[in-house]
Amino acid sequence: MTRFIHNQFAKQYLIELLSNRGQVETSKDISGEIRQADVYFIPYTQTPENLFNLGILEKIAANLCIIEPFRNSVTPREIRSCLGKLFDICAGLEREVNRKNQKTTKTDLPLLWIITPTISQAIISGVSAVNDTECNSPGIYTLGKILRTKIIAVHQLKKSGETLWLRILGRGQVQKEAIEELRNLSVENPLRFNVLELVYNLLTMLELNRGLEPEDRELIMELSPLYLERLENATQKGRQEGKQEGRQEGKRLIVENLLRVRFGSLDEELLGIIEQLLALPSEELSRLILELSREELLTKFI
Template identity: 40%
Template sequence: MTKNPFDQFSKQYFEEFLSPLGEVRINYEIPGEPRFVDIWFTPSTPETTASPELGILARIAATPCLLEPFRKQPTEREIRSCLGKLIHLEADLHRQANRDEETIAPDELPRLWIIAASCSDNLLNKLMAREDETWLRGIYFPSKVFLTGIIAIDKLPPTPETLWLRILGKGLIQQQAIAEVIALPKEDTRRSAVVKMLATWKVSIEVSSSIDAEERELIMNLSQAYLEWEQKTELRGVEIGKEIGKEIGKEIGKEIGKEIGKEQERREIVENFLLARFGELDSQLAAIVQPISNLPATEYALLLLQLSSLSREDLLARFE
């Protein structure tokens, strides 16, 4: 279902951050409907969602929600499509509840969050969306009947509370957010996870068949994160090389370490692509990570480019 590098990154990103708080389903197909929800999140108990370090993202995850991220301003048709997904999902939940002779409380109904890099005042006026004083600037709500919130990343205040949403923005907004992530303590697990995902995003753009001006700017924004991740990966290899060097000589050990680092880098990229494409890395998919990593450079890049259109069965069959 993945269509582009941003789609891939955003799904993996929300899965990484929200999995500790509840169940994350990527590309969730609404039963009986030819519709796929980008991210369908169901929180665990309220206690587990108390994660103030995630800021607004934690508040969003306090209730069941559909997350629909957009790299550009969504069109009116795309917004109607998102609302259609919400309506069909709610209808399916009510059908399940009726079969089980249960009822769904209003606060248990799913909310739709449209997360857009930008959203014009004109579009917001058409939606009759307004800010709510209990939420931050840049977060808008149409009629309460629609159970929908719209996050305009370009209008969010640049505070720690919005960091984990601004990372999905564009241009200077994203550039500042990436710098803030890099500035976090190196022992921060969120920092290392995001740096790794940003690096993979950069690689996935670079293996695309064509790169436009906007994507070239994005690559520049992601370069700092990629460089740090690459150095970290190589350093891990060098450390291994040092141990080898004790036996066979320091210089040879150092060179072997660099090669090990490059191999680890390839493996991590493949693992991230498979996770984003299929939602999990089970034993069958894990078994083909190394064969993919061992492909010649041209075949390796081509496969990553084709991955979004390959079915699980076709991919596994290729490496059986």
């Protein structure tokens, strides 16, 4: 279930970043078998000026492409499935060009980009992947010109602004650090607010899920200061607009979810200290929930 949530986040995230640069279609139907490409991107012939640079993702968006992001490490079977999608789409485009009595050029056919949080050396060797010379970055591999396929191993990417927008699609510590870098971007950055909103939505969906994986539980707890900061800002705005009660109720629900995620359940004793927790600044609140055991937390407030 959480894999589906992360996949939806990846699609929404790529739509947010690429929609100003071209036509973004998610879950694109492929003729033949009932299959879908996660993201199918057609760049505009003329890109609007003054767009924020997306680093390596900018290079990806320069061409017609299929983007297949994975939450878990990609498997040989999944790579074959992605290649099958690429071949079917290429075959359809080539048939269309032939009907018009035209010749297929390199730009008529999409590139396939497989984005995986990690990858083993055995798989890299198994698909005969080599370091990509066009992007010239560790962690990016190509399967050869004829196959028109590249693999991005997010955990191998250098930590830099050039790779930030790809590292957000990683997992574990790589993703946490990337989100923190995003948070520290200038508030004037046009993408910062919208992408953080997607992160908040991801956390909300994970909190509502009962079958959390340990890594997702850890992600929620690590990023809870972000969420609580957002709620506190919303509360301040609510005061100005006369909506404080609704904002406070929203913050209460988040704190309840954090306690439930942290301790597995929410009993009467924990419910009894929520009012005191809500009175704390967001940073202190999240620190206490993260660092203290259940007994220590109750002792502090009872």
